[in-house]
Amino acid sequence: MIPPPGLHISIPGQVCKLEKFLYGLKQASRQWFAKLSSFLIKHNYKKCKGDHSLFVKWYSSISVAIVLVYVDDIILSGNNLSEINNLKSLLDAAFKIKDLGDLKFFLGFEIARNTAGISMNQRKYALEILSDCGMLGCKPSSTPMIHGSHLYQDDSAPYSDVDAYRRLVGRLIYLTNTRPYLTFSVHQLAQFMAIPTNLHYKAAIRILRYIKSSLAMGLFFPNNSIIQLKAYSDSDWASCPDTRRSISGYCIYLGNSLISWKSKKQKTVSRSSCEAEYRAMALTTCEITWLTYLLEDLQFSFSKVTLLYCDNQSSIHIASNPFFHERTKHIELDCHTVREQYAGHIKLLPISTNLQFADALTKALGPKDYNTIHSKLGLIDICAPTCEGY
Structure with a gap:
C-alpha cells in the first residue's frame, strides 16, 4: 500500500507490504454482523424475516425502535426517543460508536426533510x-x-x-x-x-x-400517505435486438411514495405480447409479496388489497381465468404465481397506456414524456427555485 503521510521513505517508489488484512480475516464482515446481531437480539430486538439487516423492538402497539445496519453504518429510527438514546449508549459502551446526529448523509444519499416529508x-x-x-x-x-x-x-x-x-x-x-x-x-x-x-x-x-x-433530482416521501401498496407493471415485447427477449418493468408505491422499481430482461422469449406482460406481472407479484412480508414485520396492517395496474387486458383475463389453454401453457409457472395472490391479496386493474407509470422502465421515451414521468414517479428537485415545499 502507499506509505502514509509522515513516514520517511529512503528510496523513492517504495511501498508498504501488507502482512495482514487491515480489518482482520476474510470473514471479518460476517463475524462482525454476527456479533452485532447477537448484541441487538440480546437487548430484545427482533430480526425481520423480510430483511435480515433490519431489527425492530416494539414496546407497545404504537411505540417502536428500528435499527437498519449496513456493515458498520447504522441508522436508528422510531417514535421512542428514550429507547433510541438508550441504544446509542449501549452501542457506545460495547463498540465505541460515533453519533452523527440527525440523518443528513448516508452512503452517498443526501436526506433533507421538512413538514411536508422527506427528500432523498x-x-x-x-x-x-x-x-x-x-x-x-x-x-x-x-x-x-x-x-x-x-x-x-x-x-x-x-x-x-x-x-x-x-x-x-x-x-x-x-x-x-x-x-x-x-x-x-x-x-x-x-x-x-x-x-x-x-x-x-x-x-x-x-x-x-x-x-x-x-x-x-431524487425521491420524495410525503408524510401524509395512506398505507396501501399499488403497483404498475409493464413490458416491451421482443425489444432486445440480439435475443428478441422482452423487457419487464415495474414500480411499486406505498401510498404516494415510490419504494421499489426494476427493469429486467426476461429469461425466455415470449411468443406474444400477452405472454410478455404476464411474465412482467409475475415479477411484480413476487416483489409485492416480499414488501408485504417486510411491512408485516413492521406491524403495518393492510385494510385494503394491493392494486396492480396493467395496460394489457388479455393478461388480466388470464389471471382471472381458472382454466389453461394454448396461450397459457408456456407460462404455467407464472400463472400460478399471479393467481395465488390474485385470490385475495392483489386486485388487477386495467390502465391506459399513456397513464402507465412503468413506461420509463421498459423503453426510451421522448423529452416531453421524461418531463412528465418525474411527477408520476414522485420525484422532485430540491435545488429547483420553483420546487414547492422547499
Missing part, C-alpha cells in the same frame, strides 16, 4: 461521477437515450478502456437508487460489460449529459 437524492455522488469523467462542463441532454432506441452488440470498434466503462456503469447503477427513470438506460449499458464498443460508450456519455440537467 444523490447530488454529490452525481457531481463526483461527472467530475471523474471530465463532464462537469458538458452540454445537458433532454433525454438519457434517443427516443425508441435499443442498444445491441454492434460491429463498431471496441472501446479502448474496458475497465473505465465497467467502473462508469457500476457507478451509474448505484445512482439509480434515487433515479428510477435512469434504470432502463443503465440496464441497457450493463448488458455489454464484456465487450463494450464506442457506440455503447457514447450512450453512457449521453446519460451523463442528462444527469447534468437534473443534478439534485
Whole structure:
C-alpha cells in the first residue's frame, strides 16, 4: 500500500507490504454482523424475516425502535426517543460508536426533510461521477437515450478502456437508487460489460449529459400517505435486438411514495405480447409479496388489497381465468404465481397506456414524456427555485 503521510521513505517508489488484512480475516464482515446481531437480539430486538439487516423492538402497539445496519453504518429510527438514546449508549459502551446526529448523509444519499416529508437524492455522488469523467462542463441532454432506441452488440470498434466503462456503469447503477427513470438506460449499458464498443460508450456519455440537467433530482416521501401498496407493471415485447427477449418493468408505491422499481430482461422469449406482460406481472407479484412480508414485520396492517395496474387486458383475463389453454401453457409457472395472490391479496386493474407509470422502465421515451414521468414517479428537485415545499 502507499506509505502514509509522515513516514520517511529512503528510496523513492517504495511501498508498504501488507502482512495482514487491515480489518482482520476474510470473514471479518460476517463475524462482525454476527456479533452485532447477537448484541441487538440480546437487548430484545427482533430480526425481520423480510430483511435480515433490519431489527425492530416494539414496546407497545404504537411505540417502536428500528435499527437498519449496513456493515458498520447504522441508522436508528422510531417514535421512542428514550429507547433510541438508550441504544446509542449501549452501542457506545460495547463498540465505541460515533453519533452523527440527525440523518443528513448516508452512503452517498443526501436526506433533507421538512413538514411536508422527506427528500432523498444523490447530488454529490452525481457531481463526483461527472467530475471523474471530465463532464462537469458538458452540454445537458433532454433525454438519457434517443427516443425508441435499443442498444445491441454492434460491429463498431471496441472501446479502448474496458475497465473505465465497467467502473462508469457500476457507478451509474448505484445512482439509480434515487433515479428510477435512469434504470432502463443503465440496464441497457450493463448488458455489454464484456465487450463494450464506442457506440455503447457514447450512450453512457449521453446519460451523463442528462444527469447534468437534473443534478439534485431524487425521491420524495410525503408524510401524509395512506398505507396501501399499488403497483404498475409493464413490458416491451421482443425489444432486445440480439435475443428478441422482452423487457419487464415495474414500480411499486406505498401510498404516494415510490419504494421499489426494476427493469429486467426476461429469461425466455415470449411468443406474444400477452405472454410478455404476464411474465412482467409475475415479477411484480413476487416483489409485492416480499414488501408485504417486510411491512408485516413492521406491524403495518393492510385494510385494503394491493392494486396492480396493467395496460394489457388479455393478461388480466388470464389471471382471472381458472382454466389453461394454448396461450397459457408456456407460462404455467407464472400463472400460478399471479393467481395465488390474485385470490385475495392483489386486485388487477386495467390502465391506459399513456397513464402507465412503468413506461420509463421498459423503453426510451421522448423529452416531453421524461418531463412528465418525474411527477408520476414522485420525484422532485430540491435545488429547483420553483420546487414547492422547499
